[in-house]
Amino acid sequence: MATTDVGWIDAEAKPRPLVDRLHAWVTTVDHKRLGILYVGYGLLFLVIGGIEATVMRLQLVRPHNGFVSPQVFNQMFTMHGTTMIFFVAMPMVFGFANYLVPLMIGARDMAFPRLNAFSFWLTAFSGLFLYFSFVGGYGLYGAGTAPDVGWFAYAPLTAKTFSPGHSTDYWTIALLVSGFGSIGTAINIIATIVSMRCPGMTLGKMPLLVWLNLVMAGLVILAVSPLTAAQIMLLVDRYLGGHFFDTQAGGSAVLWMHFFWVFGHPEVYVLVIPAFAFASEIIPVFSRKPLFGYPVMVAATVGIGFISMSVWAHHMFTIGMTSAGNTFFVLTTMLIAVPTGIKIFNWLATMWGGKIYFKAPMLFCIAFLFQFLIAGLTGVMQASAPFDWQLGNSYFVVAHFHYVIVGGILFCIFAAFYYWYPKVTGRMYSEALAKLHFWLFVIGFHLTFDSMHVPGLLGMPRRIYTYEPGRGWDTWNFLTTVGVVFQAVGVLAFAFNLVRSYFRGRPAGTDPWDAWTLEWSTTSPPPEYNYTSVPVVKSRRPLWDLKHPEDPDWKYE
Amino acid sequence: MFSLFASEAAIFVIFIVAYLFYAGKSVSGPTASVLHAPLFLTACLLSSSWTIHRAVAALRRGDVGSFARSWVATIVLGAVFLGGTALEWRHLIRDEGLTVRTNLFGTTYYSLVGLHAFHVTVGLIALATVALLTAGGHVKREHAERVDLLGLYWHFVDVVWIAVFLVVYVVGR
Numbered sequence: 084m085a086t087t088d089v090g091w092i093d094a095e096a097k098p099r100p101l102v103d104r105l106h107a108w109v110t111t112v113d114h115k116r117l118g119i120l121y122v123g124y125g126l127l128f129l130v131i132g133g134i135e136a137t138v139m140r141l142q143l144v145r146p147h148n149g150f151v152s153p154q155v156f157n158q159m160f161t162m163h164g165t166t167m168i169f170f171v172a173m174p175m176v177f178g179f180a181n182y183l184v185p186l187m188i189g190a191r192d193m194a195f196p197r198l199n200a201f202s203f204w205l206t207a208f209s210g211l212f213l214y215f216s217f218v219g220g221y222g223l224y225g226a227g228t229a230p231d232v233g234w235f236a237y238a239p240l241t242a243k244t245f246s247p248g249h250s251t252d253y254w255t256i257a258l259l260v261s262g263f264g265s266i267g268t269a270i271n272i273i274a275t276i277v278s279m280r281c282p283g284m285t286l287g288k289m290p291l292l293v294w295l296n297l298v299m300a301g302l303v304i305l306a307v308s309p310l311t312a313a314q315i316m317l318l319v320d321r322y323l324g325g326h327f328f329d330t331q332a333g334g335s336a337v338l339w340m341h342f343f344w345v346f347g348h349p350e351v352y353v354l355v356i357p358a359f360a361f362a363s364e365i366i367p368v369f370s371r372k373p374l375f376g377y378p379v380m381v382a383a384t385v386g387i388g389f390i391s392m393s394v395w396a397h398h399m400f401t402i403g404m405t406s407a408g409n410t411f412f413v414l415t416t417m418l419i420a421v422p423t424g425i426k427i428f429n430w431l432a433t434m435w436g437g438k439i440y441f442k443a444p445m446l447f448c449i450a451f452l453f454q455f456l457i458a459g460l461t462g463v464m465q466a467s468a469p470f471d472w473q474l475g476n477s478y479f480v481v482a483h484f485h486y487v488i489v490g491g492i493l494f495c496i497f498a499a500f501y502y503w504y505p506k507v508t509g510r511m512y513s514e515a516l517a518k519l520h521f522w523l524f525v526i527g528f529h530l531t532f533d534s535m536h537v538p539g540l541l542g543m544p545r546r547i548y549t550y551e552p553g554r555g556w557d558t559w560n561f562l563t564t565v566g567v568v569f570q571a572v573g574v575l576a577f578a579f580n581l582v583r584s585y586f587r588g589r590p591a592g593t594d595p596w597d598a599w600t601l602e603w604s605t606t607s608p609p610p611e612y613n614y615t616s617v618p619v620v621k622s623r624r625p626l627w628d629l630k631h632p633e634d635p636d637w638k639y640e
Numbered sequence: 641m642f643s644l645f646a647s648e649a650a651i652f653v654i655f656i657v658a659y660l661f662y663a664g665k666s667v668s669g670p671t672a673s674v675l676h677a678p679l680f681l682t683a684c685l686l687s688s689s690w691t692i693h694r695a696v697a698a699l700r701r702g703d704v705g706s707f708a709r710s711w712v713a714t715i716v717l718g719a720v721f722l723g724g725t726a727l728e729w730r731h732l733i734r735d736e737g738l739t740v741r742t743n744l745f746g747t748t749y750y751s752l753v754g755l756h757a758f759h760v761t762v763g764l765i766a767l768a769t770v771a772l773l774t775a776g777g778h779v780k781r782e783h784a785e786r787v788d789l790l791g792l793y794w795h796f797v798d799v800v801w802i803a804v805f806l807v808v809y810v811v812g813r
Contacts, residue, residue: 177707201647211692213728265645266647269643269647270643270644270647274643298645304646304647304650305642305646305650307647308646308647308648308650308651308654309650309651309653309654311651312650312651312652312654312655313654315651315751315755316655316751318657319740319747319751320747323740323741324740324741325740325741325746325747325751326743326744326747327658327742327747327748330745331745332667333665333666333667333743333744334662334747335661335662338658338661342654342658345654431688496696
């Protein structure tokens with residue numbers, strides 16, 4: 084025993100040189116390190132995408148503003164959308180899945196550690212490739228050749244005729260490569276969950292986060308693959324002179340829309356289901372009650388997964404489909420509100436009668452509940468085709484999906500950051516700074532995105548780089564931009580908190596939240612092998628059973 | 641592995657949808673009527689599924705010699721298929737004047753069949769790698785499970801060919 088201690092102290096006393104440590108990070112196949120890399124990478128791009136959003140908001144702060152040219156504005160909204168979806172939200176989701184899934188199922192790593200590393204680096208390099216467009220190609224002549232065709236890159240804008248040079252190629256190749264990375268990670272997550280659960284953990288005893296990530300990974304496989312196919316077709320069009328989306332040779336621009344949204348809509352659920360997963364872990368712990376209706380939650384999630392594959396054309400009501408097509412997509416879209424509503428009621432029922440602790444993760448989850456409800460309601464509004472004809476392509480749509488992505492997904496991601504920060508770093512974050520971040524962000528969020536609905540209702544189209552004064556849009560646009568300041572300061576507080584607490588935070592211990600899932604039974608941060616001996620579980624809350632041997636869960640499940 | 645197949649299948653489905661969507665919509669140039677169903681090549685590819693199945697079964701028994709023979713037969717059958725496709729394309733390009741650029745039929749035909757041929761090529765490279773390893777005496781009974789995965793991939797490529805064949809040479813004409 085004594086000799087082991089001495090060895091350990093020796094290793095601590097002489098920190099390895101920086102090059103060695105960097106080398107260890109670059110060549111790592113450890114799921115925890117890759118998870119941190121994914122999340123760090125997502126944070127970096129969150130700042131970049133946020134700067135792009137700020138540029139757009141500064142341009143729109145008053146009518147006839149001349150902050151950026153129309154060309155740059157086009158590049159900004161294209162890069163903002165592409166970055167936020169593919170290089171912020173997806174890496175964050177994958178990062179958390181990578182870190183948490185093996186820990187929660189009592190495994191020592193993912194099923195394919197090297198595929199895991201490979202997928203991460205594919206994603207990483209495709210993001211760098213996308214941003215290389217600012218300086219590469221003909222970029223050095225002036226404003227750069229960043230893609231400027233919008234994040235869904237409708238045909239025929241992407242055809243060689245209308246998009247000469249390489250700007251669209253950067254977009255399509257970056258998405259193709261990151262798509263391969265996503266598919267690799269999704270396969271890895273499924274294989275891990277299916278075959279590496281610890282003894283006793285039947286499917287019905289997995290933490291809900293694991294279930295939801297299983298559904299998410301399945302959706303990635305079914306949703307990202309069509310996008311990959313569509314990108315290959317676009318490349319055939321652009322490089323081999325094909326005619327898939329070439330309207331002059333009989334090709335169809337509408338086909339691209341279908342292919343894109345077959346990916347695009349399930350993608351929303353790829354991002355929001357992990358957000359649900361975070362809420363489903365955090366709300367019970369801070370309400371001191373087990374999750375209400377576990378089997379129903381699983382069923383609702385699987386239901387959402389299935390229905391989400393058949394709602395894509397609600398993005399396309401305004402292109403003129405048949406009335407039968409419209410009706411089908413109206414009904415499926417409204418149908419998906421049902422399992423989503425079930426989830427919201429389950430979270431509320433979990434909190435009902437519980438002893439609620441208003442710590443930062445819980446605050447973000449509560450805000451998520453309210454905001455996601457409103458986002459869902461505006462979604463149901465637009466699910467009705469005639470209403471959508473009126474508001475399609477307006478700022479109302481922009482406000483709606485930002486409510487989902489920022490108000491729903493980003494809030495849950497912040498909650499997850501605070502909840503698992505002690506586990507990942509071994510240190511507690513500063514609760515005061517976290518609350519400051521929360522309130523700044525809530526105020527900023529509502530200033531920006533509540534205000535954004537109104538000019539949409541008043542007829543302001545999305546993607547315009549400026550507008551005429553006196554249409555009733557001026558004040559609302561001003562308020563929207565003011566909200567950005569609050570959000571930006573909030574994110575600064577968040578980043579400062581992460582860095583400062585890493586060095587100055589008080590040690591967190593193994594289980595600072597008195598939580599119930601397996602990851603809290605190992606040290607913080609967990610050792611490379613996660614668990615010295617493989618855990619055995621008997622219920623959905625294995626740590627509860629350990630802490631309360633007189634009243635274990637498995638007696639009731 | 642089955643997740644990978646689901647993903648690959650989704651990619652092929654999109655290409656097949658595009659092919660069917662544009663079937664008969666070309667405004668000029670040759671159409672699907674110039675195609676002749678490659679029955680012999682199809683027979684080669686489908687029977688290669690049987691040989692690879694026999695190869696894996698032989699390796700499970702530990703019969704490396706029989707494994708190697710069936711394995712090489714699979715490679716030969718796959719190569720015949722690929723070569724046949726090349727000859728078919730040569731005919732289409734030289735005699736019928738059909739390329740990716742010509743019209744929608746050309747674009748969709750070469751993309752769909754080409755995507756499948758690409759998968760056959762990848763499979764052949766993997767099969768050849770295993771063949772080389774076998775020649776070096778590195779493949780033994782305990783590798784049957786890994787080799788089986790490759791066999792699964794090969795079966796998948798064959799099943800996709802049945803779909804592509806039906807779409808391009810039966811329904812599409």
